[in-house]
Amino acid sequence: MSYAAPVKDMLFVMKELADLERIAALPGFEDANLDTAQAVLDEAAKFNGEVLAPLNFEGDKNPSAWRDGEVTTTPGFKEAFRQFSEGGWQGVMHPVEYEGQGLPKLIATPCIEMLNAANMSFALCPLLTDGAIEALLTAGTEAQKQLYVPKLISGEWTGTMNLTEPQxxxxxxQVRTRAEPQGDGSYKLFGTKIFITYGEHDLAKNIVHLVLARTPDAPEGVKGISLFLVPKYNVNADGSLGERNDVLCVSIEHKLGIKASPTAVLQYGDHGGATGYLIGEESRGLEYMFIMMNAARFAVGMQGIAVADRxxxxxxxxxKERVQSRPVDGSAKQPVTIIHHPDVRRMLATMRALTEGARALAYVAAAHSDLARHHPDEKARVSHQAIYEFLVPIVKGWSTEMSIDVASLGVQVHGGMGYIEETGAAQFYRDARILTIYEGTTAIQANDLIGRKTMRDGGATAQALLAQIDQTIAALAERDGQPFASMHRHLSAGSLSLARAIEFVVAKVKSDPNAVFAGSVPYLKLAGIVLSGWQMARALLAASDKRGExxxxxxxxxxxxxxxAEHVLSMAPGIEASIVSASGDQGVLALREDQF
Amino acid sequence: MSYAAPVKDMLFVMKELADLERIAALPGFEDANLDTAQAVLDEAAKFNGEVLAPLNFEGDKNPSAWRDGEVTTTPGFKEAFRQFSEGGWQGVMHPVEYEGQGLPKLIATPCIEMLNAANMSFALCPLLTDGAIEALLTAGTEAQKQLYVPKLISGEWTGTMNLTEPQxxxxxxQVRTRAEPQGDGSYKLFGTKIFITYGEHDLAKNIVHLVLARTPDAPEGVKGISLFLVPKYNVNADGSLGERNDVLCVSIEHKLGIKASPTAVLQYGDHGGATGYLIGEESRGLEYMFIMMNAARFAVGMQGIAVADRxxxxxxxxxKERVQSRPVDGSAKQPVTIIHHPDVRRMLATMRALTEGARALAYVAAAHSDLARHHPDEKARVSHQAIYEFLVPIVKGWSTEMSIDVASLGVQVHGGMGYIEETGAAQFYRDARILTIYEGTTAIQANDLIGRKTMRDGGATAQALLAQIDQTIAALAERDGQPFASMHRHLSAGSLSLARAIEFVVAKVKSDPNAVFAGSVPYLKLAGIVLSGWQMARALLAASDKRGExxxxxxxxxxxxxxxAEHVLSMAPGIEASIVSASGDQGVLALREDQF
Structure with missing residues (x-):
């Protein structure tokens, strides 16, 4: 099998680090115990490993193809999507009242990881549909929810997010797409949207586009943007399909990777206007889109973890298979499999450690999201929501940045064979490269982490996390042995670095924004390394307790x-130096535009 | 122009850091003064910028194609190769007696950088020819030199290196290709060679393959390998071409990048044996091949610098062109070009600093090579040769590792457009990825750095370099201002880290080879970062002295x-931790094979 989901590792994180039992004790999640989780993950592992993983390389070789406005997906995708839908996989975390399964995000998250590890290009379709469902549930009318959500969950239709335009x-x-009210409650939309993932395809009968656009009298800037629903085929009141709407896929992009996933240029309104419907209130489009985006950003972080694991x-x-060269320690006279060479071992351990660290942090974030939605105490809900929101840009930014390095190491382990496309290692290197760009570049995540997440509460959430890390450090100090000593040393140094970076950000962002934002991405990486390292420390403690089992x-x-601890966390102090020295005219910005 | 060679930066390094005047004072290099250098570089910049750079993207779109044993290169390559040859660019550093220009490696090196920046796929053909020339000059008979070298320099023929086989x-x-003596001084070769760059093409009339093979009674292992010359077309005594030889290109690879460069599978001897000639003495093939490889490894390091600069x-x-978002410091109410955003500035400065640092180190290494060959004093020659050989794996390993990061940052600066192949940024990300693999992976470079370069003289060469760094640190201490303070701080810390790493390597490599080799690649990276940083410190001192001009x-x-200093050198102590903690069972090798 080309992908075997690491179910045991996933359950370890869910149970020991993300406290699944606590989630299962929340109102509404009574059935979400360890047995349920195990059963769902086993089933997901089977489906993704058997059905989707084998199609991944095929999708790279035979990408989605455009012809006369229509997109034909990779052979096998249509049947796989039918199976995906029938298995109920789109609905894992969506409400039961709209035909979802109503399971916690903590259980849905490993399913999403598996889906993306098996086939990232395929997984993008459900990922975008999840975003559309999320936005409709948040801002749609009950009628809209009833009309659209069950069909999105069943896979009869899929969803998209239409944000980007050329400028x-x-x-x-800078969004310019315009929406003109027709007096009957509907609008006509006109404009061009680019980079629309699964903006056109043949997997489902209809596509529900969620589109950012401006009404005629809307103010300039982000405050004048509204969110509209524009179906590919108009939908009758009974849910049956009506006429083809005036939205056309004029081309798809020729990309570095995720080639099976069609990236569409959509033209709205070339033939009289595309019929659309306002979602929520006028001018609140960006706010709703952020709900979709936060869900999507978390999911993109999972894509990073997924492609790294694959x-x-x-x-x-x-x-384990390639035989080359004798061991450096002279322990064999014949060539050995390359896993016996220390540098190969180092590369594999690096890939593994980065992936496990990012996974642990993401699953813990998912648990905070569940607590934020279901905890009976409002104060607890607010606090968990704050932590979840703090973690989202880190999960997105750090998991994707590390995934590029991990995929690159994967090529390196293969040596010359890694550079040959037939081997398949290069696909992950190409696929992963989009992850730090779409759904907000790493810099956008870092700005969010600084502006909304660190600053808005004056660093309180960040400090609360540091206090929790201190407890873990104290627990490490009570144990004997090199693993604990190493982790204690590097987590202590790392969390001190993070604390000083937070202090720097909070103190300077107003007085010297350029200096702070010049270090924004290093700040995000430092947070990612230290917070993931904290989870690895918690894993170390838990594993040590259970070792005999x-x-x-x-x-x-x-x-x-x-x-x-020794190879990743050890980099934290160096990154801190990079953040706090990024000061104004003396640092990053010292080179003038004309000197580049 | 899509590539403008940074001639001024190159001349700065040549003059201020690599001491071109000292090279021009060496016997045989009397004409190699600054004026000559400027003239050669200007001419190279013109040719590479105008002729080769525009063909780079074309080569990616229309790669070399194989049909019935023949390879057709990208349209335009043949004419460009004619111009390259007529311009005398193959011969810049080769001896005048074989029709070369006899210029120092220090002047040839920026030419090689430009060639690779303009078109890495194209440049691979001359790169391999250089290696063949080098091997012939070292080990060939005078008759062989006369017969082959002038035609390789003129571009009438090209050269290849045939090392790799499937196993x-x-x-x-593990090389198995065999060479059977025919009694007339010639041999018949039989075997399969893979990954042969420009192993077949239509740029020149003949291809001179240098092939590693075993004679019938040769011992097992590397000691039984000899080097043979096998021409594609047999060569008559007068240099005219005879019959087609029994070497056939059975396929070329479908690669992640450098697509215009054909990577051939060559089959020797399927029709009675390929006629070949021994180069040098029997069983000394690997030794000669290392001469070619050292030249080629340095050149691959230059490829890294080149693709990074491009x-x-x-x-x-x-x-400078893309307008997006308002500045974070509120200095404008309208969106600005993205170079005004601190994170974009940080990315560009990172790309620039890494490239300039690696370039400076490589050019300084080239000067040591010139001194090693031309210094009148033998002791000086030996000492410069030792430094050059110490630097080669670092130039190869570090310049190529950083080039992948730089190319990846280049994609990131372009945002979503970077992921679209038509933009061209993704090509560099794909092309660069081979550089840490071919001509010896980074691990192979790191093993060489530890085994042959650090250990063989008990760390003496490494210590000599550290002593020179100390002099630079002392000079920094005498200057005022933040740039000097930052550089002093981080170069001091970095060189201490490097000193401790050297000490660790020397002390432990015999008693605990696994621990040392588990940190071999971090050791190489640390050396690359610190030695390049040392050159940046020297550049800082020189630039400060000349600032008014x-x-x-x-x-x-x-x-x-x-x-x-603040963003790259600052990482050195973290890498040191990774090297010295990579200790045996407690570290990198703690995970058993079955636990991966």
């Missing part, structure tokens, strides 16, 4: 945690 | 050096 990438204030599995398999599994957790 | 990648001991130039151009140019050098 409006990261800067949505690249890791492939590299491990190759390293399953020596091989838990000693691997211990070794991986130690490796993370 | 023999990094481990050349990616940087493209990213700068885009950042050209304020804009030298203040940019100062700012770039400071950036390097």
């Amino acid at each position: 409006a990438g990261s800067d949505l204030a 690249a890791y599995q492939k590299a491990v398999a190759y390293a 399953d020596e091989s599994f838990y000693s691997a957790k211990i070794a991986t945690a130690q490796f993370y | 023999a990648g990094s481990d050349l001991a 990616a940087y130039q493209k990213a700068v151009a885009y950042a 050209d304020e804009s140019f030298y203040s940019a050098k100062i700012a770039t050096a400071q950036f390097y």
